[in-house]
Amino acid sequence: MQKLVLTEEEQMVRESAADFLFKKAGPGALREIRDTANPKGFSSEVWLEMVELGWPSILIGEAQGGLGFSHVAMGQIMELCGSTLACSPLFSTAVVGASVLSLGGDRLALLPKVAAGNLTLALAIDEAPRHNPQGIATRAVRRGDGYTLNGEKTFVVDGNVADYLVVSVRADEEPEDVLLFLVPRDAEGVAITKTEMVDSRNSATVQINDVTVESVQRISHSGAGLATLQKVLNIANVHLSAELLGIANECFGRTLRYLNERKQFGVEIGSFQGLQHRAAILWTEIELCKSIVLKALRALDESPEHAGLLASTAKAKTCQVAELASNEGIQMHGGIGMTDEFDIGFFIKRARVVQMLYGDRRYHLNRYAELRAY
Amino acid sequence: MRDFCYSLVIVTGNLWGLKSLQDLEEFRVSTRRWLEENCPQSMRQPITEQDICSGGRRFVFQSDDQKLWLDRMAERGWTAPAWPLEYGGGGLNHDQAKVLREEMASITARLPLQGMGISMIGPAILEFGSDALKKQHLPQIARGEIRWCQGYSEPGSGSDLAGLQTRAEDHGDHFIVNGQKVWTSNADQADWMFCLVRTDFEVSKHAGISLVLFDMESAGVTARPIRLISGASVFCETFLEDVRVEKSQVVGDVNNGWTIAKYLLTHEREMIGGIGTAAGTRTLGELATEAIGLSDGRLSDELLRTEVATWEVDSCCHQLTMERVRDEMTADGVGNTSAMIKYYGTEMNKRRFELLMALGGSDALHWKEGTDTQRWLRSKGNSIEGGTSEIQLNIISKRILGLG
Numbered sequence: 047m048q049k050l051v052l053t054e055e056e057q058m059v060r061e062s063a064a065d066f067l068f069k070k071a072g073p074g075a076l077r078e079i080r081d082t083a084n085p086k087g088f089s090s091e092v093w094l095e096m097v098e099l100g101w102p103s104i105l106i107g108e109a110q111g112g113l114g115f116s117h118v119a120m121g122q123i124m125e126l127c128g129s130t131l132a133c134s135p136l137f138s139t140a141v142v143g144a145s146v147l148s149l150g151g152d153r154l155a156l157l158p159k160v161a162a163g164n165l166t167l168a169l170a171i172d173e174a175p176r177h178n179p180q181g182i183a184t185r186a187v188r189r190g191d192g193y194t195l196n197g198e199k200t201f202v203v204d205g206n207v208a209d210y211l212v213v214s215v216r217a218d219e220e221p222e223d224v225l226l227f228l229v230p231r232d233a234e235g236v237a238i239t240k241t242e243m244v245d246s247r248n249s250a251t252v253q254i255n256d257v258t259v260e261s262v263q264r265i266s267h268s269g270a271g272l273a274t275l276q277k278v279l280n281i282a283n284v285h286l287s288a289e290l291l292g293i294a295n296e297c298f299g300r301t302l303r304y305l306n307e308r309k310q311f312g313v314e315i316g317s318f319q320g321l322q323h324r325a326a327i328l329w330t331e332i333e334l335c336k337s338i339v340l341k342a343l344r345a346l347d348e349s350p351e352h353a354g355l356l357a358s359t360a361k362a363k364t365c366q367v368a369e370l371a372s373n374e375g376i377q378m379h380g381g382i383g384m385t386d387e388f389d390i391g392f393f394i395k396r397a398r399v400v401q402m403l404y405g406d407r408r409y410h411l412n413r414y415a416e417l418r419a420y
Numbered sequence: 421m422r423d424f425c426y427s428l429v430i431v432t433g434n435l436w437g438l439k440s441l442q443d444l445e446e447f448r449v450s451t452r453r454w455l456e457e458n459c460p461q462s463m464r465q466p467i468t469e470q471d472i473c474s475g476g477r478r479f480v481f482q483s484d485d486q487k488l489w490l491d492r493m494a495e496r497g498w499t500a501p502a503w504p505l506e507y508g509g510g511g512l513n514h515d516q517a518k519v520l521r522e523e524m525a526s527i528t529a530r531l532p533l534q535g536m537g538i539s540m541i542g543p544a545i546l547e548f549g550s551d552a553l554k555k556q557h558l559p560q561i562a563r564g565e566i567r568w569c570q571g572y573s574e575p576g577s578g579s580d581l582a583g584l585q586t587r588a589e590d591h592g593d594h595f596i597v598n599g600q601k602v603w604t605s606n607a608d609q610a611d612w613m614f615c616l617v618r619t620d621f622e623v624s625k626h627a628g629i630s631l632v633l634f635d636m637e638s639a640g641v642t643a644r645p646i647r648l649i650s651g652a653s654v655f656c657e658t659f660l661e662d663v664r665v666e667k668s669q670v671v672g673d674v675n676n677g678w679t680i681a682k683y684l685l686t687h688e689r690e691m692i693g694g695i696g697t698a699a700g701t702r703t704l705g706e707l708a709t710e711a712i713g714l715s716d717g718r719l720s721d722e723l724l725r726t727e728v729a730t731w732e733v734d735s736c737c738h739q740l741t742m743e744r745v746r747d748e749m750t751a752d753g754v755g756n757t758s759a760m761i762k763y764y765g766t767e768m769n770k771r772r773f774e775l776l777m778a779l780g781g782s783d784a785l786h787w788k789e790g791t792d793t794q795r796w797l798r799s800k801g802n803s804i805e806g807g808t809s810e811i812q813l814n815i816i817s818k819r820i821l822g823l824g
């Protein structure tokens with residue numbers, strides 16, 4: 047069994063990612079995106095550099111033009127994207143999109159384009175405000191060799207910028223399964239509306255009105271759609287857990303610095319035991335997150351068939367701790383923590399969006415219990 | 421693409437460390453075979469408190485298998501897998517010791533021997549003791565011949581351990597010790613005590629402490645059991661009146677006891693922190709299912725179901741953290757991170773028992789020997805013994821986080 051520490055090469059990925067992200071994609075960059083109302087929701091320059099660094103190709107096999115490197119490596123980048131609040135289509139395209147295509151059969155041969163950073167994707171599955179991947183009203187009706195799709199999707203991360211949407215639907219002829227289709231953003235009948243999100247990142251609602259798709263646009267074989275979707279969601283949630291860890295860790299680091307700086311009653315506020323113990327508890331909780339995130343990432347690499355339980359464990363835990371860290375972050379900063387000018391507020395906003403995406407703590411606790419057969 | 425990508429390609433094809441991986445795999449195979457052949461079937465059951473083998477002169481084995489298992493493991497040095505062979509240990513490196521743990525867990529093999537000798541004073545003697553002390557004590561500990569107790573706390577100094585007042589007067593080749601210890605676990609069962617005493621009253625409180633070892637049968641040692649809220653008497657008040665302690669039984673240097681005491685505490689804390697996660701015991705989810713049943717495949721009480729799942733998630737993360745901390749460990753142990761393990765693990769164990777009590781309802785409130793009810797009460801001491809939770813949080817905030 048692999049040890050629960052990073053290998054040398056994983057450590058290298060981490061360091062080079064930290065180097066780049068802290069320099070180029072920190073809260074300042076996010077603030078600029080927000081304040082200039084950048085319609086793309088990310089900086090093209092930053093995304094291009096990520097592409098140059100090879101990040102979109104990490105999870106793609108060598109045969110498809112990727113690096114075939116590990117989830118652990120990608121997870122380090124995701125964590126640091128959380129720490130720096132980086133905005134980019136990396137998660138939706140290189141983690142989720144690449145996984146859908148790899149697992150479902152890449153019939154349109156899109157993976158090399160994804161690896162090269164020439165194509166972006168977005169997963170369009172939820173239809174209600176709370177995650178429920180099986181609650182699908184969107185319908186596919188057979189027409190000739192293809193299908194006609196009708197429905198509406200919400201909380202489609204990067205839906206407003208992606209080249210292709212991955213849409214989940216039900217079909218009367220296969221009532222037990224979920225079908226997944228690749229739909230180009232400019233297909234006739236597709237209407238995409240950007241949603242203004244609290245964290246200033248991209249999300250959209252997608253209306254699908256009589257959209258015609260061919261059979262080759264169908265991802266995954268008959269009967270395997272739901273299983274594929276679940277695997278993709280396991281992968282997505284482990285990487286979101288890494289992101290939440292990064293958010294919590296950075297939020298805590300900033301708070302800790304403040305405890306050592308800010309003086310009241312003539313002493314640093316960090317000398318008050320009431321705050322010390324809360325800081326110590328928070329640190330402990332973050333250490334726990336580091337362990338489960340690394341374990342879950344390793345499971346994706348080594349035994350993906352067992353990753354479901356660990357994915358829900360990781361997401362449940364990191365949701366709890368990111369919530370705690372971001373709340374404590376504001377409280378321990380006092381008044382200044384409430385100001386827009388100060389960056390700590392960005393962390394609570396980002397945390398809540400990542401928490402909610404593909405199931406919050408409650409969702410994953412429930413799923414954990416189900417997988418444990420109670 | 422940039423150079424780091426290039427290096428990615430290289431390293432993934434690199435075969436570093438393959439030789440040692442192969443060796444480790446061989447070690448795993450031979451360990452598995454040996455355990456298969458040598459671990460008695462009755463020693464492959466989840467262990468409860470009553471089944472623990474603590475060894476010592478007065479220990480009465482519960483079965484022939486229990487003795488056989490101890491003897492076989494001791495002969496291989498696997499009661500103390502990481503200690504050097506010459507002191508009765510197994511001479512295993514960190515990775516091999518982990519493999520042994522994993523292989524034992526996979527057949528739910530019981531630990532052949534547990535206690536303060538193996539987990540606490542042994543590592544301290546190994547780190548700080550003279551060669552003579554190592555030769556005298558370590559093999560006896562590893563064979564389970566001598567049981568140890570810990571004389572740290574006193575009526576006037578608990579959390580403020582360094583304020584201890586037990587006095588050791590210098591008499592040339594020996595000390596004469598006078599004072600009182602309290603909450604001394606198993607002092608009435610133990611053969612030897614490792615004891616903190618004050619050897620210098622003139623210097624600052626941390627600088628005048630020594631760690632000494634003596635036989636509990638020495639003249640002047642009296643241990644009186646104290647009854648706990650759980651009904652058991654696991655700890656004692658221990659009186660020391662003119663007890664003679666040879667100078668050869670000082671661990672490390674005289675007046676350097678505080679450093680050693682703290683080192684030893686990190687081992688103790690790591691051990692206590694693992695308390696709720698003994699391998700082989702049934703999961704809380706299974707116990708909950710048995711207690712309140714399922715309806716439509718879900719625990720019949722939604723709120724309890726949430727609490728049980730939350731606990732299991734936390735427990736999994738805690739276990740992985742113990743594993744990670746050990747994997748990251750440098751030569752001298754886990755250090756201050758033991759405070760985190762101790763704090764979280766003991767709070768978890770208390771939560772676990774509160775949930776078991778809730779699951780048991782009024783039945784769990786019956787007063788009976790050897791039940792979870794008594795274990796629930798005993799668990800309250802977990803966050804006190806070995807340094808309270810508040811003290812662990814102090815250590816984390818001061819030593820790890822650097823807060824004033």
Ligand SMILES: Cc1cc2nc3c(=O)[nH]c(=O)nc-3n(C[C@H](O)[C@H](O)[C@H](O)COP(=O)(O)OP(=O)(O)OC[C@H]3O[C@@H](n4cnc5c(N)ncnc54)[C@H](O)[C@@H]3O)c2cc1C
Pocket residue numbers: 569570571572573574577578579580602603604605606655801802804805806807808809810811814
């Ligand atoms: C089951 C059990 C077994 C034990 N076994 C042994 C043994 O084998 N050998 C041995 O030597 N000792 C043993 N002990 C003793 C144990 O180490 C002490 O009880 C412990 O260190 C606390 O000391 P105290 O009881 O004097 O409490 P106190 O130190 O008086 O603490 C009382 C309360 O004040 C809090 N407090 C104290 N100082 C601070 C501070 N600076 N900041 C915040 N809060 C503070 C504590 O956290 C606690 O809540 C055992 C205890 C128990 C319960």
